[in-house]
Amino acid sequence: MSKNLALLALLTSLSLAAPIVESVERRNPLGLGLNLGANIGTGSTSISADLSSEIDITSLPSNPTSGVVPSNPLSITAGFTLDVAIALEASIAGVVAVSVDINARIALAQYLQGAGAQRFDPQVCKAIIKWCHSTDTYVVPVEVRNIFINIHVESILDPSVSSAGGYIQYLNQYIEQGHQQNCACSTLDQHSRQTLLVWLQSSAAINLDVSIMTSLQLAVTGGVAASLEVSAHASLIAWLSAPHCPLDPSIVVIIKAWLQISTGVTTAPPPPSYPVTTPTVPTVPSVPAISVDTHIIVDIQTQTTLIAWISAQVDLDISVRAALQTCAYGGPSIAIDAQLRAALTAYLSSSYCTLPSDLIVIIQLWLSAQTGPSVITAPKPTLPYTNTAVSVYSNVDPSGSLSIEYQTQLGNWCSANSYSVSTTVITALKSCAHGGLATDLDASIAIALQAFLSSPACPIEPTLRASIIVWLSAAVTVSSSHSSGVGAGVVVSDTTSISALLTADIALSATVRAALGVVVAGDVAGVLDLSVRAELTAFLVGPAAVSVDATVVTTLLGWVSGVTM
Numbered sequence: 001m002s003k004n005l006a007l008l009a010l011l012t013s014l015s016l017a018a019p020i021v022e023s024v025e026r027r028n029p030l031g032l033g034l035n036l037g038a039n040i041g042t043g044s045t046s047i048s049a050d051l052s053s054e055i056d057i058t059s060l061p062s063n064p065t066s067g068v069v070p071s072n073p074l075s076i077t078a079g080f081t082l083d084v085a086i087a088l089e090a091s092i093a094g095v096v097a098v099s100v101d102i103n104a105r106i107a108l109a110q111y112l113q114g115a116g117a118q119r120f121d122p123q124v125c126k127a128i129i130k131w132c133h134s135t136d137t138y139v140v141p142v143e144v145r146n147i148f149i150n151i152h153v154e155s156i157l158d159p160s161v162s163s164a165g166g167y168i169q170y171l172n173q174y175i176e177q178g179h180q181q182n183c184a185c186s187t188l189d190q191h192s193r194q195t196l197l198v199w200l201q202s203s204a205a206i207n208l209d210v211s212i213m214t215s216l217q218l219a220v221t222g223g224v225a226a227s228l229e230v231s232a233h234a235s236l237i238a239w240l241s242a243p244h245c246p247l248d249p250s251i252v253v254i255i256k257a258w259l260q261i262s263t264g265v266t267t268a269p270p271p272p273s274y275p276v277t278t279p280t281v282p283t284v285p286s287v288p289a290i291s292v293d294t295h296i297i298v299d300i301q302t303q304t305t306l307i308a309w310i311s312a313q314v315d316l317d318i319s320v321r322a323a324l325q326t327c328a329y330g331g332p333s334i335a336i337d338a339q340l341r342a343a344l345t346a347y348l349s350s351s352y353c354t355l356p357s358d359l360i361v362i363i364q365l366w367l368s369a370q371t372g373p374s375v376i377t378a379p380k381p382t383l384p385y386t387n388t389a390v391s392v393y394s395n396v397d398p399s400g401s402l403s404i405e406y407q408t409q410l411g412n413w414c415s416a417n418s419y420s421v422s423t424t425v426i427t428a429l430k431s432c433a434h435g436g437l438a439t440d441l442d443a444s445i446a447i448a449l450q451a452f453l454s455s456p457a458c459p460i461e462p463t464l465r466a467s468i469i470v471w472l473s474a475a476v477t478v479s480s481s482h483s484s485g486v487g488a489g490v491v492v493s494d495t496t497s498i499s500a501l502l503t504a505d506i507a508l509s510a511t512v513r514a515a516l517g518v519v520v521a522g523d524v525a526g527v528l529d530l531s532v533r534a535e536l537t538a539f540l541v542g543p544a545a546v547s548v549d550a551t552v553v554t555t556l557l558g559w560v561s562g563v564t565m
């Protein structure tokens with residue numbers, strides 16, 4: 001209690017000279033002015049008259065920044081931390097203040113009164129700081145939130161944020177990286193978000209507890225559950241598990257998966273206001289925090305059975321197929337992103353899952369990284385490229401730029417080789433060396449760079465070469481909606497040679513097997529964690545791939561880089 005009082009005292013000392021903020025009206029605390037690919041609902045906010053007079057809604061800018069193009073990515077401004085990212089995401093998603101950790105809100109308030117004051121519009125800062133100071137069910141006004149959520153990517157002045165696809169997407173990436181992926185860091189798919197939004201706007205949600213409602217709002221906005229405070233997380237779990245939960249069971253399953261993937265949030269006993277009883281929906285196995293060194297795979301017999309089952313499925317969802325292929329080819333579940341794990345979790349619990357019951361149990365164990373019948377710890381052979389991959393992964397930061405050390409190394413290489421490489425390629429390499437993002441490249445320049453890097457005769461040393469390819473690959477995650485060039489999300493049409501590689505007499509790590517399984521499934525590289533793409537790239541550019549057909553190597557490098565050719 002003394003610690004909490006001290007924190008509240010600090011909040012008070014940080015506060016602006018303003019009256020105490022009133023709670024939002026419980027009937028419609030969200031505003032729900034979202035744009036999830038289309039204008040779905042406009043709603044209205046219920047901010048007190050007192051607050052409305054403090055924040056001039058009519059003078060709010062169309063861009064949340066101060067109007068100046070920032071010189072540095074948001075993540076490296078002074079005072080920007082994981083706590084700041086968590087609180088900022090929750091505030092612009094419409095979560096009530098009390099559902100977010102007080103330390104995170106303090107950190108955000110300090111940031112917005114420091115370096116953030118030069119980065120964001122004063123009215124925006126004022127509205128969010130009030131939220132940070134609140135000790136009740138206040139939410140940031142919908143007009144302020146919509147500046148962050150509805151802004152077109154092309155209008156975002158911060159290149160690091162625009163390349164991520166928006167503020168929520170950028171903060172999601174930062175939060176996941178900050179937790180080293182050991183967090184509830186998945187997002188709902190577009191269809192589930194729209195379905196949940198429609199329900200929240202219906203009469204069925206009128207009397208919903210405001211903290212439950214705004215936690216669901218976080219999911220609707222595309223945020224991650226790691227932004228919720230422990231008790232808010234536990235309350236939502238208990239509400240979803242209650243026998244009379246009004247949500248459709250299929251949506252309950254998806255939200256539970258959103259909450260329970262990894263262990264960034266520890267579930268505490270729920271408060272007494274929500275009875276805890278046996279759920280009436282299928283149990284969703286959680287995926288705990290998994291070390292990148294932990295390779296839990298299914299045994300050979302199960303792999304063979306699963307491959308045969310997958311080959312017989314015609315209408316299997318692409319995300320489910322990719323997750324199952326990863327399992328079937330001996331990859332660990334940590335290799336695929338949270339969205340794929342959530343899709344597979346939901347499928348296994350659904351009524352339309354046609355997998356044999358014994359396989360379902362095995363795959364659930366695999367998803368949870370638990371050994372058991374037919375689920376084993378993979379042998380970890382000593383493969384040089386796995387060590388190289390660690391270095392390669394660390395050379396690309398969450399914003400998508402190359403690390404300072406490797407920017408310098410690449411800049412020196414460009415200076416020494418500027419006359420032996422085409423102007424187009426040098427232009428691309430210099431952009432990378434100067435801290436640029438792959439998404440800034442024109443498609444023609446990106447294609448030329450990818451062809452240069454994929455060539456067996458590429459003169460750049462392997463680790464730096466692999467790092468630049470992964471720099472290109474980072475754009476697949478942030479720009480998967482592009483139709484060509486960087487971030488296109490390339491798929492391989494003829495996977496026969498890739499399937500053959502998986503059965504060839506070549507020492508492949510479990511991580512590389514997982515990546516190749518996704519290729520065979522017909523999915524894009526963006527569904528793989530960037531560390532997995534780094535290991536695949538390190539394998540392809542290193543001596544271990546000498547025996548692999550050059551065409552296959554080129555194809556896979558094109559796929560992992562996300563550049564159409």
